[in-house]
Amino acid sequence: IFSSVPTAPPDAILGLTAQFRADPDPRKVNLGVGAFRTSSNKPYVLPVVRRVEQQLADDPSATHEYLPQDGLQSFCDASARLILGADSPALADGRVTTVQALSGTGALRVGFAFVANFISSSTAVYVPKQTWSNHRNVIPAAGLPRALEYRYLDPSTGAVDIAALVEDLDKAPAGSIVLLHGCAHNPTGADPTQAQWLQILDVVKRRKLVPFFDNAYQGFASGSLETDAWSVRTFVAAGLDMLVAQSYAKNMGMYGERVGALSVVASTAGAEDAVRSQLKATIRAMYSSPPKHGAMVAAAILGDEKLFAEWEGELVKMSARIMDMRVKLKAALEKNATPGNWDRITSQIGMFSYTGLTSQQVTFMREKYHVYMTANGRISMAGLTDDTVQYVADAMKDAVES
Ligand code: PMP
Numbered sequence: 001i002f003s004s005v006p007t008a009p010p011d012a013i014l015g016l017t018a019q020f021r022a023d024p025d026p027r028k029v030n031l032g033v034g035a036f037r038t039s040s041n042k043p044y045v046l047p048v049v050r051r052v053e054q055q056l057a058d059d060p061s062a063t064h065e066y067l068p069q070d071g072l073q074s075f076c077d078a079s080a081r082l083i084l085g086a087d088s089p090a091l092a093d094g095r096v097t098t099v100q101a102l103s104g105t106g107a108l109r110v111g112f113a114f115v116a117n118f119i120s121s122s123t124a125v126y127v128p129k130q131t132w133s134n135h136r137n138v139i140p141a142a143g144l145p146r147a148l149e150y151r152y153l154d155p156s157t158g159a160v161d162i163a164a165l166v167e168d169l170d171k172a173p174a175g176s177i178v179l180l181h182g183c184a185h186n187p188t189g190a191d192p193t194q195a196q197w198l199q200i201l202d203v204v205k206r207r208k209l210v211p212f213f214d215n216a217y218q219g220f221a222s223g224s225l226e227t228d229a230w231s232v233r234t235f236v237a238a239g240l241d242m243l244v245a246q247s248y249a250k251n252m253g254m255y256g257e258r259v260g261a262l263s264v265v266a267s268t269a270g271a272e273d274a275v276r277s278q279l280k281a282t283i284r285a286m287y288s289s290p291p292k293h294g295a296m297v298a299a300a301i302l303g304d305e306k307l308f309a310e311w312e313g314e315l316v317k318m319s320a321r322i323m324d325m326r327v328k329l330k331a332a333l334e335k336n337a338t339p340g341n342w343d344r345i346t347s348q349i350g351m352f353s354y355t356g357l358t359s360q361q362v363t364f365m366r367e368k369y370h371v372y373m374t375a376n377g378r379i380s381m382a383g384l385t386d387d388t389v390q391y392v393a394d395a396m397k398d399a400v401e402s
Helices: 012-022 047-058 073-084 103-118 135-141 162-169 194-206 227-237 272-286 293-302 305-335 343-347 359-369 389-401
Strands: 096-102 125-128 148-150 177-181 210-215 242-247 259-265 352-354 378-380
Touching (some): 047 305, 073 096, 073 227, 073 242, 073 259, 073 293, 103 135, 103 210, 103 242, 103 259, 103 272, 125 135, 148 162, 162 194, 194 227, 210 227, 227 242, 259 272, 259 293, 305 343, 343 352, 359 389
Parallel strands (some): 125 177, 177 210, 210 242
Antiparallel strands (some): 096 259, 242 259
């Protein structure tokens, strides 16, 4: 009975990694990877994470008992404080329901399932025209219609096209969900300025839309946990109903441990017990309860002043390495007199840069230089090193001029 199963198309990003692995050329460079790499191109385990893991391993009272469906309470409370701010009025009023989730993807999946089941399965969801490709999978998989788009990027400048964005959201029906990237927009690296966020807030309020913030890069983008949470906190301060997804994949380097959280922030208190009961029921049917290890590690770091400060130091270091690569790549492109304006390489933020390279140029770089990136011209800055930045800049020049 399984012989009629059609093969699924490969995931654009994961397929690229497989292709890179199979490439025997020693010059190959992987700029498709969505994970931090050290200056010698190695995966990075944060020392503070490693130490806490060792302590947990040595703790005779630690067990492998199940967590409840909504996860580790100390982790959830600390996560809500981290993104909303310890002094958040929503926390003080008890308007926030936070559950542990399987990293950012799981938080989105549970959040959208909750919307489908308890708001309406016909709720319209708007995502930016350029967005993390998995958003488009998760939304219908959660029982909602396929995502609609709002325009996001001005391709001529590589910055946010705020007029087009506001114009599109202005046409969204009341009650629609608007997916917003809290910071470090993936794939463009282009974030709204604070003034532009206020314009977005304005249209969201006017049209009675429901923001769903996806935060995969808090602290990883600017190096400051506070700066990167500004957008979310500003929207919460406006007293809206909203959802907030968090991931610790990037900022704690816990990619494979699936550490994340979903918060439902209500404009008025009262629904928390019902909301929590339904989130738990949703999780129970999906995977019963979340994994324990990563949440224990994150909770230990978030809950201890010294460990927290050490983590903040790591965030500064990781984001600084990425910014350094931006500066070096731009300098090499300009020194090469590569046609075009490369300011966007340094004005964009986060892990990725949206180079503006066409899919033909991307193919050219892969075939001739063994430099891998997604077809939309997105490069992961963390995939560059001092040893490869000139080679990549040379390949980009050749691609642009060919
Ligand atoms: N949202 C965005 C915008 C992302 O870039 C990512 C990671 N690539 C995620 C969510 C989810 O990642 P994870 O499930 O590993 O936390």
